Amino acid sequence: MNYKSLATISHNQFIFKFSYPIKKIVLLILAVWAVLPAIAQPVRVAVAANAHFVLRKLADDFKKKTGVEVEIISGSSGKLTAQIKNGAPYDVFLSADMDFAQSVYTDGFALSKPRVYALGSLIVCSTTGAAVENWKTLIRDQKTGKIAIGNPTLAPYGKAAAQALNYYGLYHELSSRLVFGESISQVNTYVLKKVVNIGFTTESLVYELSPADQFKWQKIDVKAYAPIQQGAVLLKYAKNKNFVNNKRFYDYLFSAGAKAIFGQFGYRTL
Numbered sequence: 001m002n003y004k005s006l007a008t009i010s011h012n013q014f015i016f017k018f019s020y021p022i023k024k025i026v027l028l029i030l031a032v033w034a035v036l037p038a039i040a041q042p043v044r045v046a047v048a049a050n051a052h053f054v055l056r057k058l059a060d061d062f063k064k065k066t067g068v069e070v071e072i073i074s075g076s077s078g079k080l081t082a083q084i085k086n087g088a089p090y091d092v093f094l095s096a097d098m099d100f101a102q103s104v105y106t107d108g109f110a111l112s113k114p115r116v117y118a119l120g121s122l123i124v125c126s127t128t129g130a131a132v133e134n135w136k137t138l139i140r141d142q143k144t145g146k147i148a149i150g151n152p153t154l155a156p157y158g159k160a161a162a163q164a165l166n167y168y169g170l171y172h173e174l175s176s177r178l179v180f181g182e183s184i185s186q187v188n189t190y191v192l193k194k195v196v197n198i199g200f201t202t203e204s205l206v207y208e209l210s211p212a213d214q215f216k217w218q219k220i221d222v223k224a225y226a227p228i229q230q231g232a233v234l235l236k237y238a239k240n241k242n243f244v245n246n247k248r249f250y251d252y253l254f255s256a257g258a259k260a261i262f263g264q265f266g267y268r269t270l
Contacts (some may be wrong), residue, residue: 020023041242042069044089046080048096049185050120050157050202051230052111054265055094061261068245076183078154084235091238091246094230094253096120096184097156097233101231102114110233117253120228121203122160125217127194136168139198140215148179148190148199157182157184167224191215203266211254230267 047055059070073080073090077100084090084104093110094117095101101114106252124135131138138144149165150158158180165171179195181187184202191199192209206217232253238246250260257267 020057033163042071043091043242043246044071044073044081045092045094046073046075046088046090046251047094048077048080048156048230050096050204051073051094051118051190052185053204053208054118054262054267057261058253058258059262061257062249065252065257066245068249070249073184074183075221076150076154076185077150077156079183089237089240090235091242092232092250092253093235094232095156096228096230097159097232098229100156101233104233104235106153108236110235111238112234114233115230116229116270117232117258117270118230118262120160120230121222121266121268122157122164122220122225122228123201123203123206123217124220124256125191125201125215126197127191127199127215128197129216129265130197132198132216135198136170137219139170139174144197145177146179146196146198148176148181148187148196148201150184150187151180151182155181155183155187156228156230157200157202158187160220160228163225164220187243197225207265223253 007231023075045055052072055072059072062068062070077095077097081095081100081104084093085107093101093104095114098114098116104110105113124132126132126138139147149161152159152162162171165174179190181190187199188199188205191201191257232250234247234250262269
């Protein structure tokens, strides 16, 4: 064997020795690259405005436990439902009632039937410092001015407020003084900016306020409105990317840890 042959063998051995591990490294890099988008993709949660505050706390707790980010999209249950049915890229939907969640499932946009994640509580609050223990007398007074409630068609807490006013025979009497918010979040804005003197909203707002924003408030007797059963569904879009984490967050909503957090914001759980 001449030098030329030896050189060829050595060169080929060199290529073989170094090309084999390089191929493994390249394949490993490609595998990691394929997984990275799924890891980085947050769970996209569409949430009814009343539960926006508590969801932020839940998202923080979920991230601490799993390292997975949660992106929050807040709005009225009715508008979010319309967005979902028009193809909005949401993974989980937390409605303020069961009806909108059921509608999403019935129309084929959810993977399973809705489950109740919380029972909501309706309150009446005063932005003027007036006591609200006798709120039914207070709001009859013309001097009380405008009264904010959510749109009963779009916002389940608005529907509950309308039911309560009807229960006490007040709705017709007060109709000219009612200001309707598109969502409970808009009602909260009216209250906190003192656009109105009285508002009907979710109890969860109380636990998010700074000392400067505190107001007088009173729970509405639960017999005056239908139970606010808030339903959640895992959406079909969740299967497109990162399904494991999307399903993980949905299941987390019904865990003991999540229930404890809901309780901190005035919600009851089953």
